Amino acid sequence: xxxxxxxxxxxxxxxxxxxxxxxxxxxxxxxxxxxxxxxxxxxxxxxxxxxxxxxxxxxxxxxxxxxxxxxxxxxxxxxxxxxxxxxxxxxxxxxxxxxxxxxxxxxxxxxxxxxxxxxxxxxxxxxxxxxxxxxxxxxxxxxxxxxxxxxxxxxxxxxxxx
Numbered sequence: 319x320x321x322x323x324x325x326x327x328x329x330x331x332x333x334x335x336x337x338x339x340x341x342x343x344x345x346x347x348x349x350x351x352x353x354x355x356x357x358x359x360x361x362x363x364x365x366x367x368x369x370x371x372x373x374x375x376x377x378x379x380x381x382x383x384x385x386x387x388x389x390x391x392x393x394x395x396x397x398x399x400x401x402x403x404x405x406x407x408x409x410x411x412x413x414x415x416x417x418x419x420x421x422x423x424x425x426x427x428x429x430x431x432x433x434x435x436x437x438x439x440x441x442x443x444x445x446x447x448x449x450x451x452x453x454x455x456x457x458x459x460x461x462x463x464x465x466x467x468x469x470x471x472x473x474x475x476x477x478x479x480x
Contacts, residue, residue: 391475392448393448394419394423395448395451395452395455396423396426397419397421397422397423397426398415398419398423401474402467405470405474412474412475412476412477412478413477415475419475426444426447430443455468
């Protein structure tokens with residue numbers, strides 16, 4: 319940390335203009351106007367900036383990991399929803415559910431990619447589909463009290479449902 323401050327001070331010293339090198343006054347100006355503006359105004363000295371970086375605690379990294387997992391689950395939500403429907407008919411373990419969900423989500427995205435021109439546009443349509451599927455799962459959760467969609471999906475993906 320002290321090396322960074324020393325480096326910044328050296329940069330400031332190298333870039334600052336000494337008062338002796340201030341622009342000279344022209345001979346045509348009266349002496350009264352020359353004394354009104356001292357040479358100190360032309361020199362701009364910047365103060366060194368100290369950046370204090372706080373160390374991140376364990377909860378920061380746990381929160382980041384949780385957000386990553388939720389983003390991955392959101393991206394695979396169309397495949398997860400189809401896998402959840404299939405798991406109501408056939409028993410699946412956790413690894414098979416994840417693989418099946420990933421393959422289905424990739425196939426769904428590939429269909430969007432082939433039908434919609436452009437990677438960015440197809441990605442936006444796929445994210446829109448993810449939002450619609452998530453809204454449908456929330457509606458099913460709210461309307462059916464005994465189905466417990468999200469608890470069943472979590473149990474399916476962790477392998478507790480098998």
